[in-house]
Amino acid sequence: MNVQKKSSRLGLGLIYFFLVIWALIVLFPFYWMILTSVKSFAAYNSEYIPRFWTPNPTLENYVSAFTTVPLGRYFLNTLIFTVATTGLMMLVIVPAAFAFARLEFRGKNAVFAFFLSLMMIPTELVIITNYVTIVNWNMRNTYWGLILPSVTSIFYIYLLKENFESIPDELYKAAKVDGTSDLKYLLRVMIPIAQPTIVTIVILKVIECWNSYVWPRLITYDQNYFLVSNGIQQIRESGFGRENTPAMMAAVVVISVPLIALFLVFRKKIMAGVSRGGTKG
């Protein structure tokens, strides 16, 4: 018995050891970006062999991150893009999910099956024509051009429809008897009940918007309309003059902070949401 206990203790120690190793692999890049961002330009460049600590941290890189490149502008653009896309998407998907879940109309099943089959289509296939469409509509370097192609998501319609359907039918029938209109029922009853799912969808969409890179890169070439991802790429290629790595890292920290803060606040909700409806990997 004693031997067994010892060996299981050893096993547990090994498990913790490997878990700590992976935690370090995950955390180290974050440590390194913060560390580098507070090293002064001179100090960083004099380190042929990188140091794990800096004696005199400075915030000058954060100042130059906002003054040398229009980081504030990128931020504002991303914020506008994220809020507008998420808001518009809710206006599109909530009514659609409601129609599929509660309303009766001819061809409902056929339309829904068609929607589901479109879910298989990868963005890479439709992005070519969408690019041409937006160019033809003269919407390059506009918020509309950035926003419009990503305001529908069949997957979220599906997720919401499932949730709406789990709300008991009796509520709907009772509301009908009372003469409540469909719209009023949707706004007053269904949306409040389905709120957890709606919050999940909003959070997932916000993460997606904040990190989107490919579409904005195609649609914007004017810096005034860059999102943070494009901004950081621009900074990498021509941002701070000759290789100002500390300033670049300051920009990386600034860009990473909002989502990490959001995550730490809504940790449970985000993780539950991703395991239900997230895709990445």
Place this chain on the structure above:
Amino acid sequence: MKTKNNWKAWLYLLPAIAFLAVFMVYPLIDVCVYALEENYSFAQGEATGIGLANFRYVLSDPYFVQAVKNTFLIVIITVPVSTGVSLLISLGLSSIKKLQNAFQTIYFLPYVTNTLAVGLVFMILFRKTDYTEGLVNLLLGKLGLGGVDFIEGPYWAKMFVMCFYTVWVVMPFKILIMTSALASVNPDYYKAAKVDGASSFRIFRKITLPMISSTVFYLIITGFIGAFKAYSDEVALFGTNLNAAGMNTIVGYVYDMLYGSSGGYPSYAAAAALILFAIVFTITYINLTVSKKTVQYV
């Protein structure tokens, strides 16, 4: 009541249908048209004929061949590695009590970071320039290994950092899904096996693995699809000119044909995108067939 609802229901669906028609259904047809139009470019404007010339061009383009090779290497390396490691980590997580929450939170962090931004940190860590040795090379030196520039150096080094970063990025999702699958296994099975005196390896093989096999296959299938679409992680590490770095992917090839200094050829882009879709479709089909034969649905 049915008829009364009819037109109103369509009204609720109208926004979704309109957006899908313009940005999904029409492009789907249009991409096939592009792919068949020969010698079409934004500059030229007119196609000279209809045929398969675009596919022939793309398939014989050395950049595309390189992109296919890179993409397949990324898929073949990162999908098994990330699935395997995430399984091990999740098993570890599910067998501890203390700090479980803290570990889970930390492991999830890469999911909520901008991959373009954190890619730059990886670039700094793995790079070796005239001014700095770079951290990874410092460690390699301590181990008595020669230094190598992982960002602009030999192909295998670039591929290594590429795959390492990809795994780092995809792990949170896999760990999360795998951990919740493990947590949902009925503990009575384990108790029964312990009473029977089964070894822990046997318990894993005979109980845990069959119970989570559908999740593992789900992760493998989505992992394949995701890895075949690799692109922004590459840009984060090697910059936008991936062809010059020799690290382009199929998706990168599509975008390069569409836009940028090498762009303006939507027909080539369309042909490459359709080839990618065919590959992903085939692999997913094979995956599903295999999983139907092996997965035990309980």
